[in-house]
Amino acid sequence: MKKVGIGLLGLGTVGQGVANIISQPKDRHPLVGELELVSVAVRNLKKKRDVSIPDSILTTNPTEIINNPNIQIVVEVMGGIEPARSLIIQAIRAGKSVVTANKAVIARHGEEISNEAKAAGVYVLIEAAVGGGIPIIEPLKQSLGGNQITKVSGIINGTTNYILSRMDKEGVNYAEVLKDAQILGYAESDPAADVEGSDAADKIAILSGLAFGGAINRANIPTTGINLLEDIDVNYARKLGYGIKLLAISEKGETQPTSEDSQPLSVWVEPTLVPEDNPLAGVNGVNNAILVEGNPIGQVMFFGPGAGSGPTASAVVADILNIAGIQSMSEDKIFNLDPLLSAKGWRSCHVAEKEQITKKNYIRLIAEDSPGVIGEIGTIFGKKKISIESIVQFDAKDKKAEIVVITHKINQGQLEEALLDIENLPQVKRIASQMGCL
Amino acid sequence: MKKVGIGLLGLGTVGQGVANIISQPKDRHPLVGELELVSVAVRNLKKKRDVSIPDSILTTNPTEIINNPNIQIVVEVMGGIEPARSLIIQAIRAGKSVVTANKAVIARHGEEISNEAKAAGVYVLIEAAVGGGIPIIEPLKQSLGGNQITKVSGIINGTTNYILSRMDKEGVNYAEVLKDAQILGYAESDPAADVEGSDAADKIAILSGLAFGGAINRANIPTTGINLLEDIDVNYARKLGYGIKLLAISEKGETQPTSEDSQPLSVWVEPTLVPEDNPLAGVNGVNNAILVEGNPIGQVMFFGPGAGSGPTASAVVADILNIAGIQSMSEDKIFNLDPLLSAKGWRSCHVAEKEQITKKNYIRLIAEDSPGVIGEIGTIFGKKKISIESIVQFDAKDKKAEIVVITHKINQGQLEEALLDIENLPQVKRIASQMGCL
Numbered sequence: 001m002k003k004v005g006i007g008l009l010g011l012g013t014v015g016q017g018v019a020n021i022i023s024q025p026k027d028r029h030p031l032v033g034e035l036e037l038v039s040v041a042v043r044n045l046k047k048k049r050d051v052s053i054p055d056s057i058l059t060t061n062p063t064e065i066i067n068n069p070n071i072q073i074v075v076e077v078m079g080g081i082e083p084a085r086s087l088i089i090q091a092i093r094a095g096k097s098v099v100t101a102n103k104a105v106i107a108r109h110g111e112e113i114s115n116e117a118k119a120a121g122v123y124v125l126i127e128a129a130v131g132g133g134i135p136i137i138e139p140l141k142q143s144l145g146g147n148q149i150t151k152v153s154g155i156i157n158g159t160t161n162y163i164l165s166r167m168d169k170e171g172v173n174y175a176e177v178l179k180d181a182q183i184l185g186y187a188e189s190d191p192a193a194d195v196e197g198s199d200a201a202d203k204i205a206i207l208s209g210l211a212f213g214g215a216i217n218r219a220n221i222p223t224t225g226i227n228l229l230e231d232i233d234v235n236y237a238r239k240l241g242y243g244i245k246l247l248a249i250s251e252k253g254e255t256q257p258t259s260e261d262s263q264p265l266s267v268w269v270e271p272t273l274v275p276e277d278n279p280l281a282g283v284n285g286v287n288n289a290i291l292v293e294g295n296p297i298g299q300v301m302f303f304g305p306g307a308g309s310g311p312t313a314s315a316v317v318a319d320i321l322n323i324a325g326i327q328s329m330s331e332d333k334i335f336n337l338d339p340l341l342s343a344k345g346w347r348s349c350h351v352a353e354k355e356q357i358t359k360k361n362y363i364r365l366i367a368e369d370s371p372g373v374i375g376e377i378g379t380i381f382g383k384k385k386i387s388i389e390s391i392v393q394f395d396a397k398d399k400k401a402e403i404v405v406i407t408h409k410i411n412q413g414q415l416e417e418a419l420l421d422i423e424n425l426p427q428v429k430r431i432a433s434q435m436g437c438l
Numbered sequence: 439m440k441k442v443g444i445g446l447l448g449l450g451t452v453g454q455g456v457a458n459i460i461s462q463p464k465d466r467h468p469l470v471g472e473l474e475l476v477s478v479a480v481r482n483l484k485k486k487r488d489v490s491i492p493d494s495i496l497t498t499n500p501t502e503i504i505n506n507p508n509i510q511i512v513v514e515v516m517g518g519i520e521p522a523r524s525l526i527i528q529a530i531r532a533g534k535s536v537v538t539a540n541k542a543v544i545a546r547h548g549e550e551i552s553n554e555a556k557a558a559g560v561y562v563l564i565e566a567a568v569g570g571g572i573p574i575i576e577p578l579k580q581s582l583g584g585n586q587i588t589k590v591s592g593i594i595n596g597t598t599n600y601i602l603s604r605m606d607k608e609g610v611n612y613a614e615v616l617k618d619a620q621i622l623g624y625a626e627s628d629p630a631a632d633v634e635g636s637d638a639a640d641k642i643a644i645l646s647g648l649a650f651g652g653a654i655n656r657a658n659i660p661t662t663g664i665n666l667l668e669d670i671d672v673n674y675a676r677k678l679g680y681g682i683k684l685l686a687i688s689e690k691g692e693t694q695p696t697s698e699d700s701q702p703l704s705v706w707v708e709p710t711l712v713p714e715d716n717p718l719a720g721v722n723g724v725n726n727a728i729l730v731e732g733n734p735i736g737q738v739m740f741f742g743p744g745a746g747s748g749p750t751a752s753a754v755v756a757d758i759l760n761i762a763g764i765q766s767m768s769e770d771k772i773f774n775l776d777p778l779l780s781a782k783g784w785r786s787c788h789v790a791e792k793e794q795i796t797k798k799n800y801i802r803l804i805a806e807d808s809p810g811v812i813g814e815i816g817t818i819f820g821k822k823k824i825s826i827e828s829i830v831q832f833d834a835k836d837k838k839a840e841i842v843v844i845t846h847k848i849n850q851g852q853l854e855e856a857l858l859d860i861e862n863l864p865q866v867k868r869i870a871s872q873m874g875c876l
Contacts, residue, residue: 138573146467299742
């Protein structure tokens with residue numbers, strides 16, 4: 001078998017992890033020994049790196065990789081939207097298959113890239129884009145294909161899970177843990193994409209497209225991060241028997257499409273109370289876990305390291321081997337994308353209106369410490385036909401009470417209306433926080 | 439695309455689950471709609487079943503399926519060694535790809551079947567043979583291929599996990615829970631294969647072959663089931679902060695092969711104490727969980743329903759789609775087995791001698807309640823250079839003491855020697871039980 005030529009766009013932590021695997025094939029799948037790192041595009045030729053790569057294969061010009069006839073698979077591990085997106089498309093047009101870990105590009109330009117790949121007859125594989133080293137893309141595309149998937153949910157951002165785990169276990173506040181996480185390398189110096197939930201929204205957009213067979217508009221996903229989370233809510237949640245996790249969820253919900261045209265999906269990202277006996281409650285630190293529910297499988301969970309050089313490189317190499325394996329079957333002719341291996345959709349899907357989402361809620365209100373206030377709040381919820389699981393009043397001091405309401409599964413449109421009425425009660429000062437609840 | 443013809447050997451719970459999925463393709467992967475159930479071999483044509491299959495496609499003669507030119511994929515879901523093994527081989531020789539859920543056949547005759555498949559240029563896929571609906575075979579073959587796998591372990595028998603969960607949570611004894619499990623359909627009327635550990639040994643033999651790239655001799659796996667487990671050990675374990683799970687383990691261990699000839703693997707099945715904070719501790723009821731450890735991925739876990747009609751059928755259909763997808767790529771020409779999709783090994787492996795296994799142990803001794811006995815036991819372990827984590831004496835009554843020893847990770851050969859010496863102590867009546875410990 002002729003060696004399969006690999007070109008790397010980027011040599012950061014993930015790129016170095018990939019180079020390490022390729023350069024040490026012993027005890028790995030034998031196809032790893034058939035890979036050859038032909039060329040690596042970097043920004044700085046002189047930078048010191050933890051991997052021994054001959055200077056002769058480094059280049060600062062990514063186009064050299066795209067046009068190199070000895071490269072069959074281009075691996076994009078530079079991150080960011082541009083020039084990553086343009087380089088992926090150029091590589092596809094040059095007849096190369098592409099492996100990418102770039103969730104931001106795939107979540108926003110996945111359809112465009114999929115169409116380009118189909119037209120060019122090459123593969124674009126994205127295992128590393130979600131869940132780090134956890135095999136989740138291939139299982140969703142292949143191993144669970146016999147199921148009617150009803151829900152995909154989970155913890156898919158390691159940075160925020162690290163922060164939340166420490167806030168929960170040690171009672172440290174958000175700002176302090178974030179600073180620690182930055183020092184330890186678990187959070188970037190600009191942590192916005194992680195802590196504001198946009199990274200998780202990118203990933204749930206990708207998982208949703210694979211699980212339900214059609215891309216959704218990434219921009220329409222209601223997203224709340226953990227950057228405004230107060231420790232007091234972590235405390236109250238714990239007292240009520242819950243931990244808080246940043247969950248990303250995509251589910252079919254009860255609303256069925258009126259026509260065959262487009263499947264509405266309830267998709268959202270938000271800090272969520274997780275009961276202690278839920279399998280997600282035990283997922284701590286930088287780990288990720290993805291739950292997939294469907295018929296007839298019931299529920300399966302995939303758990304593991306959600307980020308980091310090694311795990312992400314493991315997923316990148318999985319995709320490389322997948323393409324190399326297909327090529328070896330067909331003696332170097334690359335096949336057209338088949339429906340199982342491609343990210344190509346088979347139906348149209350869209351993000352349901354936020355008001356259509358049905359879920360449990362945690363709401364914290366600041367109110368006057370007057371005996372009638374819980375009754376008044378209960379009455380408003382009753383009038384709006386919102387069923388309540390619990391109302392608890394916490395430490396009333398300075399004539400101020402903190403009231404925590406946990407609802408049953410309710411329609412969010414109804415909830416918004418009720419909350420407007422509650423905010424207008426003279427005894428209620430403000431709605432201090434609002435989260436999901438499992 | 440021409441429909442892909444499916445022939446079923448067997449129409450028990452799994453076979454009916456498969457037929458149900460194929461007959462209701464809506465909301466599943468579009469390839470499900472391209473499958474056609476052509477013929478089904480059953481033992482009794484008149485038996486009532488929960489699935490509507492036209493009588494015209496039922497047959498009592500499995501050879502009809504093997505020789506039917508409209509069938510491309512033969513699905514063996516009859517179970518048992520024979521005639522299942524012979525029918526699988528006949529189907530392969532007739533040029534059909536085979537999907538099977540039969541762990542007993544694959545664990546014992548996997549190499550023979552793999553060689554037959556290679557010679558005939560067809561696929562044999564086995565996702566349903568381990569872990570029910572949990573995708574574990576494909577991830578091991580594909581998604582984790584970039585890793586140097588060091589260990590595969592887990593809970594891979596749902597029947598025993600159901601029994602152990604109830605013994606632990608409710609304090610009910612083994613015989614009673616087994617009876618319940620039989621009434622509920624979680625255990626068979628002859629439960630031997632499950633409770634004596636042989637089903638778990640079949641499955642770890644299969645996982646081990648995929649993880650380490652070479653088949654081991656199934657007959658050499660040291661196997662202890664839960665059929666002799668006493669409630670007293672469940673109680674003591676709980677007091678020490680552990681639950682008990684029937685674990686199947688295959689690991690490379692520290693002994694490296696002296697030549698390149700054969701890789702020794704420490705493989706065993708045994709009831710094992712699991713600390714409460716271990717991810718396996720939370721796996722209860724009929725669920726399964728498989729942990730895979732390797733470099734550079736670290737640790738990933740796959741969790742879900744380990745048995746049952748729907749989950750197992752989900753895995754069978756995954757394999758059917760996989761083969762159908764490859765056929766659709768290649769316009770009905772079936773390719774030679776490629777290393778990624780086949781179960782073909784790339785190195786030789788063998789089960790290490792039991793004495794070579796290094797692990798933690800739980801040992802319960804019955805001894806006289808005399809003040810010197812713990813000292814004597816400790817001295818013997820010390821002489822044999824066996825490091826002890828704890829020795830605890832439980833309820834001494836009738837001049838009889840129960841002593842529980844938990845060792846550090848030690849060589850089992852050394853342990854056997856020490857236990858012989860301990861049994862010869864005049865104060866020691868007997869070694870009442872011995873288990874693994876994580």
